[in-house]
Amino acid sequence: MKQQPIGVFDSGYGGLTVLKEIVATLPQYDYLYLGDNARAPYGTRSFETVYQYTLECVQWLFNQGCSLVILACNTASAKALRTIQQNDLPKIDASKRVLGVIRPTAEVIGNYSKTNQIGILATSGAVQSQSYPIEIEKFYPTVQLYQQACPMWVPLIENNEYNNDGANYFINKDVNALLGQSAQIDTILLACTHYPLVTEIIKSGLPKNMNVISQGKIVADSLKDYLQRHTEMEEKCSKNGQIQFFTTDSTQDFDNHAFNFFGKMVKSKHLDLHTVNS
Numbered sequence: 001m002k003q004q005p006i007g008v009f010d011s012g013y014g015g016l017t018v019l020k021e022i023v024a025t026l027p028q029y030d031y032l033y034l035g036d037n038a039r040a041p042y043g044t045r046s047f048e049t050v051y052q053y054t055l056e057c058v059q060w061l062f063n064q065g066c067s068l069v070i071l072a073c074n075t076a077s078a079k080a081l082r083t084i085q086q087n088d089l090p091k092i093d094a095s096k097r098v099l100g101v102i103r104p105t106a107e108v109i110g111n112y113s114k115t116n117q118i119g120i121l122a123t124s125g126a127v128q129s130q131s132y133p134i135e136i137e138k139f140y141p142t143v144q145l146y147q148q149a150c151p152m153w154v155p156l157i158e159n160n161e162y163n164n165d166g167a168n169y170f171i172n173k174d175v176n177a178l179l180g181q182s183a184q185i186d187t188i189l190l191a192c193t194h195y196p197l198v199t200e201i202i203k204s205g206l207p208k209n210m211n212v213i214s215q216g217k218i219v220a221d222s223l224k225d226y227l228q229r230h231t232e233m234e235e236k237c238s239k240n241g242q243i244q245f246f247t248t249d250s251t252q253d254f255d256n257h258a259f260n261f262f263g264k265m266v267k268s269k270h271l272d273l274h275t276v277n278s
Contacts, residue, residue: 003238004065005030008072009057012040013158013254014193015072016261018101021216022070023243025224030238032064034271037249041154042075043123043192050125054080055088056273058098067236070223071100074122074192074215078102078129097233102131104222105189105215110140112211113187117144119178121202122191124149132191146185148178150192157194158257162201171201187211197260246271 008019012035019033036042036057042050054076061069071077077100084098109118120132127149136143152170156162162171179185188210190196196214203212227234245268247254258266 002065003236004067005032005242005244006237007031007058007061007064007066007069008033009054009061009069009076010035010071010073010193011042011053011076012037013257013261014154016258017193017196017214018070018072018216018219019243020262021220022223025217025220026227027241028239030240031243032061032066033243033245034061035245035247035249035254035268036273037247037254038273039248040158041123042073042079043125043154044151045075045125047079047129050075050079051083055084058084058088059092060271060273062092062096067096068233069096069098070219071098072193072219074101074131075125075129076100078126078131097230099223099226101193101215101219102135102191104219105191106132106135107139107222108218109136109187109189109213110143112213113143115184115186116140116142117146117182117184117186119181119185119188120145120147120191121150121153121174121178121188121195122147123154124151126191132189144182144184146178146181148174148181150174150195153198154192154194157197160257160260162198167198168201171198172205175202175205185210187213189213190215194261245269248273 006029034057039053058069071081081100127147133145156167245266247268248271251268251270254268
C-alpha cells in the first residue's frame with residue numbers, strides 16, 4: 001500500500017490556523033496544503049461556485065495521492081462538503097474521504113456553554129447556509145444560537161490591516177451586534193478560520209468569563225480520533241513529518257501572509273488549476 005500525505009484545503013490562508021493545530025497534535029504525518037488564493041474569498045460566492053471550486057481542488061489533492069482531505073474552510077464545508085461526500089466521492093473513489101470543520105465543532109460546542117446560549121461569528125456565506133444551526137441542533141437541541149455575519153473581517157485580516165483602529169471599529173461593531181441579540185450569550189464560536197488572528201481584539205471588549213472558541217484544536221482532536229477509529233485510513237497516511245504548501249496565486253504573497261496564520265515561515269509552490277484541469 002502506497003502511503004500519501006493528508007490533504008488540507010482552504011480558499012486561502014485561513015486554513016493554516018487549522019493546519020497549525022493539526023500539526024501540533026499529529027506531527028508525525030505528512031500534509032499537503034492547498035490555498036485557492038486566486039479565487040478567494042469564497043464567503044460571498046454562490047453555493048454552486050463554491051462547490052465547483054472546492055471540488056476542483058479536492059480532485060487535485062486526490063490526484064496527488066491523498067486518500068483523506070480536510071476542508072479547513074467553513075464556507076467550503078458549509079456549501080460543498082455534503083454534495084462532494086454524497087454525489088462525487090462514490091464516482092471518484094469510494095475509498096477516499098473528505099471531512100470538514102463544521103461537524104467536529106458542532107459535536108462539542110455545547111459543552112462550553114452554561115447558559116445554553118451561543119453566539120456565532122462567521123462569514124456571510126456560512127451564516128446564510130445555516131449549517132451551524134442545523135448541525136448543532138443534532139447534538140444540542142436545547143441550545144439557542146445567534147449568528148452575526150462579519151463581511152469586513154477577512155479582507156482586513158488578509159490585507160494585514162487588523163491591528164489598527166479601523167479594524168477595531170468593525171470587529172467591535174459586529175461583536176456588539178451579536179451580543180445585542182441576547183444578554184445570556186456566554187460562549188462565542190469563531191466560525192471562520194481567519195478569526196483566531198483577531199481573538200485578542202474580540203476578547204478586549206468582552207466580559208472576562210466569556211468563552212471565545214477557535215476551531216483549530218477542535219478539528220485537530222477530531223482528526224486524531226477519526227484516525228484512531230479508522231485504521232484502514234490511518235494506514236494510508238505517510239509519516240515523515242513533512243508539509244508541502246501550494247497556492248493558486250502568488251507564492252510570494254502566500255509566503256508573506258502565511259507566517260501570521262501558521263506561526264512559521266513557509267515556502268509554497270504555485271499551482272495553475274486551469275492548466276491542470278484543461
